[in-house]
Amino acid sequence: GQNIDQPTEMTATEGAIVQINCTYQTSGFNGLFWYQQHAGEAPTFLSYNVLDGLEEKGRFSSFLSRSKGYSYLLLKELQMKDSASYLCAVTPTGSARQLTFGSGTQLTVLP
Amino acid sequence: DAGITQSPRHKVTETGTPVTLRCHQTENHRYMYWYRQDPGHGLRLIHYSYGVKDTDKGEVSDGYSVSRSKTEDFLLTLESATSSQTSVYFCAISESGTGSDYNEQFFGPGTRLTVL
Numbered sequence: 001g002q003n004i005d006q007p008t009e010m011t012a013t014e015g016a017i018v019q020i021n022c023t024y025q026t027s028g029f030n031g032l033f034w035y036q037q038h039a040g041e042a043p044t045f046l047s048y049n050v051l052d053g054l055e056e057k058g059r060f061s062s063f064l065s066r067s068k069g070y071s072y073l074l075l076k077e078l079q080m081k082d083s084a085s086y087l088c089a090v091t092p093t094g095s096a097r098q099l100t101f102g103s104g105t106q107l108t109v110l111p
Numbered sequence: 112d113a114g115i116t117q118s119p120r121h122k123v124t125e126t127g128t129p130v131t132l133r134c135h136q137t138e139n140h141r142y143m144y145w146y147r148q149d150p151g152h153g154l155r156l157i158h159y160s161y162g163v164k165d166t167d168k169g170e171v172s173d174g175y176s177v178s179r180s181k182t183e184d185f186l187l188t189l190e191s192a193t194s195s196q197t198s199v200y201f202c203a204i205s206e207s208g209t210g211s212d213y214n215e216q217f218f219g220p221g222t223r224l225t226v227l
Contacts, residue, residue: 033215041220041221042201042218042219042220042221043154043201043218044218045215045216045217048215087153087154089154098144098156098159098169099156099216100156100170101153101154101155102153103151103152103153104153
């Protein structure tokens with residue numbers, strides 16, 4: 001089975017840096033995704049990690065440690081529009097392209 | 112944006128009635144998925160399809176059936192709706208990456224279903 005844990009809520013200040021953690025336990029592992037979802041909207045793709053290390057994409061970076069079953073999403077220079085839910089999802093091996101999602105972390109950016 | 116539409120976008124129905132939700136894509140992607148999203152549970156996979164007439168169950172398939180008679184359309188049916196099926200339903204599509212299991216999924220706008 002799969003188990004994915006993320007904090008339920010986080011709050012940060014505009015201009016700051018925030019790190020959203022995700023831990024997972026799966027029967028097999030191929031890769032980890034981060035999605036962003038604004039209230040009332042569809043999830044949109046942010047990043048994908050398959051190898052250990054840091055992937056940087058503008059203000060957003062994502063880190064993966066396969067041995068520790070751990071990932072984080074780092075958001076820099078926070079903006080009000082970054083207020084959203086951030087979803088961690090894993091692709092287990094032999095999954096026929098399925099994704100298993102965590103419950104999401106609701107980030108609120110305050111002025 | 113990936114060309115994915117869902118219909119209807121909102122629906123209110125009564126317990127015991129059948130309901131069909133439609134997902135339509137213009138990307139010619141092979142894989143299509145139906146999820147439901149509920150507070151505290153995140154996105155949970157209901158059913159998915161890996162080709163025309165090829166479907167399989169996901170984590171929460173009880174009470175749901177699907178059909179895919181054309182590449183572009185994936186239908187989700189609630190044979191007899193119950194209040195526990197009140198949820199937001201998302202369709203997603205993906206095409207496998209070359210030589211890997213890379214599986215970025217693109218999501219439709221969602222359907223808000225209320226079962227009274």
